[in-house]
Amino acid sequence: MIEQIREKAKELLTSGEVKVVIGYENGGMPETTRPVFITSPDEVERLIWNKHCYANLANFFVRKEVASLGKPAIIAKGCDVKAITVLVQESQIKREEIVILGVTCEGVGEPLLSKCPICDVNTPRDYNFLFGKEIAPKNGINKSADVEEFERKSPEERWEFWEEQFSRCIKCYACRQVCPLCYCEVCIADKNQPQWIETSSHTRGNVHWNLIRAWHLSGRCIDCGECERACPVGIPLSLLNRRLAKSVKERFGYEPGYDQEKAPPFTDFKQEDSQEFIR
Amino acid sequence: MSRIGVFICHCGENIARTVDCARLAEESGKLPGVMVSVDYKYMCSDPGQNMIKRAIAEHKLDGVVVAACSPHMHEPTFRAAVVQSGMNPYLCEMANIREHCSWVHTDRELATEKAIDLVRVMVEKVKRNQELFPIRVPITKRALVIGGGIAGIQAALDIAAGGHEVILVERQPSVGGNMARLSETFPTLDCSQCILTPRMVEVARDPRITLYTYAEVEEVEGFVGNFKVKIRQKAKSVNADICNGCGDCWNKCPMKKIPSEFDAGLGYRTAIYVPFPQAVPNTPVIDREHCLKFLKDKCGVCAKVCTRGAIDYEMQDEIIEAEVGAIVVATGYDLYGIGKEQPNERWKGYGEYNYDTYKDVINGIQFERLLSASGPTQGEVRRPSDGKVPKSVAFIACVGSRDPEKGIEYCSKICCMYVAKHAMLYKHKVHDGQPYIFYMDIRAGGKNYEEFVRRAVEEDGVLYIRGRVSKIYKDGDQLVVVGADTLSDSQVQIRADLVVLATAMVPHKNAYEFAQKIGIACGSEGFYSEAHPKLRPVETMTAGIYLAGACQAPKDIPDAVAQASAAASKVQLLFSSDELEREPIVAKVNEVTCVHCRNCIRVCPYSAIDDKEIRDRHGNLIRMVAEVNEGMCMGCGTCVAACPSKSVQLAGFNDEQVFAEILALGHE
Amino acid sequence: MVSDEMETEGKPALSEKEWQPKIIAFVCNWCTYAGADLAGTSRIVYEPHVRVIKLPCTGRIDVSFIIKAFEQGADGVMVSGCHPGDCHYTAGNYHARRRFAGFRDLLEFCGFDMRRVIFSWVSAAEGKKWADLVNEVVGKIRELGPFKEYQNLLAQSAL
C-alpha cells in the first residue's frame, strides 16, 4: 500500500498538481511516526504508513508554515477525513484546493486507541485517491458505551472524578493546539479583556477551560482523540467529547464530519428542538 | 478613572416605602468611581432631571446611573436629560429598583441590599459603556400589502393616495377576500359586493399600485425601511396582457364539476376559471391540479377556443424581487372547521353536529353564498341536499367560539351580528319560514348593532333560544336540533330543514409559518401580535411591519377598514422622512481575530452578517472575515454568543460590560 | 502542582450575617425582563435574592456567563427568555435553547449540581410565573445551601 501512496505522491509532485504531500515518516523513538512535508518527488521514499500514524494531519492546513508551501495532498485516515469535512463546512479550507490520499485503516496504536473500535469510517468517506482494501463500515456500534457507563455514576461521583482530573490540568493548551478544529487565531483562553477563562491553573480556572474547550467542539468534534493523546497529564478528554457527541446526536440528529453541506448544529435550530429542561 | 453619578429616586413612596433610599445613596457613594450619589423624591420630575443635569456639569461625570423604575418606563426620559448636559445618552443606565425590587419585596433590609447590588451592577456596566451614535438608514418609500381582502385593499388605496407606490399581493386569482363572498352586510343590509367592487376596481386601476394576484410572499429579508421581498407569482397559464376576459375558455372547459372554493363547496367551477363574475383582474387561471392538459396531456380546448392566443401551458412560476420600506399584513381569517379533520390537537371539532355527514348542516359562509345573487342558487335559499326551500332554519351561534373544551376561548365578535342578519335575510326571502337562533349571549356592541338585533326579533320574528345545542340528528328529511333552553331551564328540540353553524373566526391556516417567514410574532391562538394591545394596536414588534384586519383578531368590516387606514397612516408616517434613525445597539466584527468560521453568518436571524474579503493593496485575497451590516442588525447578540473567538461584540452589551456586571455581584 | 498560597484570604467573613442565597439571573429584555416588570406592576411579592442581568436576547447569553456567575459565588443561576415563537428577534431563543441543551448535558455529565441551573421561558405577560419561579428557586437553593463544591474549587487547589 505504501508503495502506491509513494507512487501517487511522486506523480502529484512531479506534475505540479500539488506542491506538498503531508504524510508520515518514521520517528526517532520506537513506535512513533512524525508528520513530514514532502515537497520534492525525490523524497517520497520517506513516506510511511503503519499502525503508529496517529497524528491528525488535517491540523496542518491552517498553519501558515505549511499553507505557504502551496497546494497540499494529505494522507488521511477516515477519522482525519472527518476533520477535513468539518474544516470545509466551516470554510477554513476549500475542498477543491486539497487532494486527499485516503487510507483505509483498521485502527492505530497497540493496543488500539479507544476511538478505533467504535470507528465507522475505516474507509474514508471522502478522498481523491484511496489506498488499501476497502473496509465495510461496522454496523450497530455504540459510540458512547464509555459515556453511558460513566453516566451510571452518581452526580457526586462524577463531580469528584472530574474535579480530580481537571485539578491536574497544567493549562499547557496542548489539547487545543493538537486539535485540527481549534483553528482560532486568538483562542477564547487568550482573551483577557475581559478575562474569559482564568489563566491560572488552579482547579476553578481549569474547570472553566476544560468545559469551554469541550463545549467549543460540541457538534464539531470528530473524535480523532488527538487531545487525549497529547494531554501530558492524562485527562480523559475524549470522554467529554463523546458525551457532547451523544448529546448532539440524540437532541439534533447530527453527527459531525459526515456531510459538509449540513449546517453545524449550533448554528441551526428546529422549532421542535427538545426543551424538556426548560421551565 | 470613571466619574459616575448615582441618582436614586424615591418614586414618592413607591420605592422609599421598601428601600432605604438614604442608605442606598450612602452605600452607592462608597462604590469606586462614584463621584456623587443622591436620592430624591421624584427623579423623573423637572427638578429631579435638573439635579442630574447640574451634577453632570459640576462633577464632570462620564456616566450616570438612575436607580428608579424600569428602564422600559423612563430610560428615554433620563437619556434625553443627560443629552441636555452634553452627555452621550448611552452613558446613562437605569437600575430597576421599583418593578424589580420595591414593589415585589417586603423585607426592607433585604430589599435595600438588593437595591445596592443592582446599583453596583449598573455602575460597573456604565463605567464600560461607550458613546454610541444613532445609525441612519435610507427608507425605500414603497409599501408591500399582503392580502387583497377589504383590509388590504383599504390599506393599499390609502397608501397610494398618500403618493407612495404599493405592491399588493393576493393568493387567490382575484382580490376581494371574504367580503366578496358575503351577500349583505350588517347592520345596514347593503350589498357587500356593491360596496366592495368599486374598491377592487380602483386597486387595479391605480397606477401607483402594482397588483399581483395568484401570488404569494415567499421571503422577507431586511428591516424597517429596507425590506427585500420575494414574491412567487404562480403560473396562471393565461397571459394576462393578452386575455380580454371574454369567457370562451371557461365556458368550453370540460371540467365542470370542480367544487368552487368561492362558493364554499356549494357550487362548481371549471378548471380554467375566474372565481366569481366581478373578479379583479378578470383574467382566468388554470387550476393545474384539475386540468386535463396537465393531468393527462389531453384536451387543450381552452387554447383552441382562445381567439387571442392567451393560453400558455408552458408558463412557469416566477419569483419577483422587490424592495419595500414597510409591510402591511392583511392576511385575513379562516373559519373553524367543525368536522373531524382539525388542523391542530387543541381544536376538537363538533362531531355531534354531523357537519361532515349531513349536507344540510352548513356554515355561515355557505349560507352567505346561498343568499348571494352570484351564488350557486342565484340568491334563492335552497338547501344543498335536495334543493328544497327550507321552511325552518336553525342558526347556532358560538360554534367553536367561547368554548375552551373545543379549543377556543375567545369570542369571534361578529357572529352575533351575522346570525341575526342571516335570520333576517332568510325571513325576507322565505316569508313563511321560521328562523331559530341558539345563542349564549347577544353581543351587539357597535353603532346601530343593538337596534339591528332588536329589528330581527321584533320585525322579522326571529326566535332566539338561549342555550347550547348538544346534538343534531336526522329524522326523515328533517334535522332535529337538540339543545337546552337555559331561560326556561328546559330541553328543546327543533325540527329544522337547514342548520347554519356560526363557526369561529380562526387565524389563517398557515398563519404561524407565515409569521415565522416574515418575522412577526403570533399569539397562542395564531392571530398576529400587535406591539401593544392598547397603545400600538396596528404595529407589530418588528419595526416597519403593520397589521390590518382579521389576521390580528376577529373583526367586522368597519373595524378591519379602520385598522387598515390606521396601518396606512403609520406607513405614511414612516415614509414622511427620508432617513430612519436606528438604535446603535448593533454588532461589530473584530477583523483581526475573526477566522471566518461563519457561525455568526449562519445564526443571524436578520441575515445582517456577510462574508468580507480582505485584500492587500495589489488586490490579492489575504483572508476572509465576517462583516455586520449595521443597517440590518437588530442587536439581538446571537452572533456574539456564537463566535468561538469572541470576535463579534454587541455595542451596549459587550462582553466586558456583561462580565463587569457579573463580577459586581461577586463581592461579599 | 500549584502554589500552596491560593486560599482566598482577606475577605470579610460573611458568617456574621445569616447566609442568604445568591442567585444571578440572565434574562432577555423583551420577555422575562418585562415579565418581571409586570410582576412589579402587579405587586406580586416574591423572594429578594435574585439579581437580574439584562441582555437583549437569550441568544446573547454565552455559556461562560453561567460559569462566571458560579465563579463569582452564585449559589444558583437562572436563565430566562421568550417562549419559542415569541422571540423579539424571531430566532435568538431557538439558538439559545440548543446551546443551553448541549451545555447542560455537559455540566450534568461532569456531576454539576443541576438543581442550581434553571432555564425557563417567561413571557412579558407572565409576571406571576416569574414570581412563582423565583420563589421556587430560592426555596430550592435555601434547601441546598451554599454551592460549596464550586466555591471551594479555588481553595482546594492548595497542595
Place this chain on the structure above:
Amino acid sequence: MSDEEAKVTVQEAEKKSQPVLKTLRPENLSVLIQKGLDLGYKVFAPVKDGELVTFEQISGPGEVFLEGITTRMSPKSVFFPRTEKVFSYRIAKEDIALGDQKDFAPPTIILGCRPCDAASLPIMDRLFRWDYQDRFWNERREATLIVSISCLECDEACFCTSVGLAPDSTEGSDILLTLVSRDQYLAEIMTDKGADFVEKTGLFDQAGADLDKAAATKAVRGKLGQRFDLDKIKPWLDENYEHDFWKEVTRMCIGCGICTYVCPTCHCFDLVDEAHYDGGAKNKNWDACQFAQFTVHASGHNPRPDQVSRHRQRIMHKYKYYPDNLGATLCTGCGRCVRHCPMEVNLIRILNGICELSAGELPAEAPESK
C-alpha cells in the same frame, strides 16, 4: 576569577568539597521517608496514578513509586508552581491594600529525583538568583532537601550524557543514592544540608571503600552513549539564526508547548491579575515560548510570528542564550520533550542535524572550539 565562575561559585558555596560516602539499605528507604515526614518535612516523591507518574506530596512511604525512567512532570513545580499567588489586593474607594504571601517555603524533601532533574536546579538558580532575587524560588530552594537516585535504566529519549551529565551525576542533589548492589545504596552526601538530614535519620551506615558507583551505572552509560556532540551546537547556533534548516526541522511543530511544560529547566512565566469585584491577586503562571501569544506586543505586532521562530527560540535559549548569559546549558538531557511530543519533533534529531550541518559547513581549517 571571571564573572561566570563567580556565579557558579555562589551557587555551589554550600557544597561540600568532598562528598561524604555512606550506605543505605534499600528497605530503609521507606523508613527514611517516614522519618522525613515525622520530622515535619513536606515530602514530594513520584506517585503513580494510572499510567501517569508525577511528583506529588505524599503522606506515607506506601505512595511512592520509584520505577520507570522519569516522571511525566519534573519536580520544578515544588519551587516554581504552575500557578502562584505573588500577592493579593483589595480595592476600596480610592484605596488599595496589598496582601503579602507568607510561609510559602516550609521544610521540604524531594525524594526519588533523577540526577537530570536534580541537575536542573542549580542551572535555574543562576537565573532566579541573577539580577532579580526571586524569593519564592530561593527560599524554597533553601528549605528543600534533594534526595536523588541514580538511573540504572534509560530509554531512547534520554541524553544526559550528551549534555555533560551522567545517570549518576551529583549536581543539584543533597544526597545521591546509587544502587550499587542488590542490598545497598551508595549514598553520596554532597551538602551540609544533606549531612544534617543523614545524621537526624540515623539510618545510614559508613561506606566501605569497595563500593564502585561507576560499575553500577556502566551498563546504562553504555546504552546512552553520545547522542550528539554538544561542542558543535553552540558555534553553529552563534552563526545560524537564519537558516532554512529551522523551517525543515520544525514544520511539524504545532506549538502545543508540552515540551516546555514537562521540561525541568523551562521557567518562563506570565504575571496575570485575577480580579474580582473588590480585589484580586497577582498570579505567576507558567507560560511557554511555544505559544503564539507569548510574544505579542500591545500593538498587536508579534516578533515571533510563526512556529519556526518560536521553536528556534527554544533551542537558541537552551543552547546559546542561556550559556551566553548565565554560563550553563539550559538542558539536562532528561528527554521528556522528546518522549511526550505529540508530533515527534525530537530535539535529539534537531541537535544531530545541527552537528551534521556543522561538520559540513565549518571550513576544514577552522580551529577546534575546545
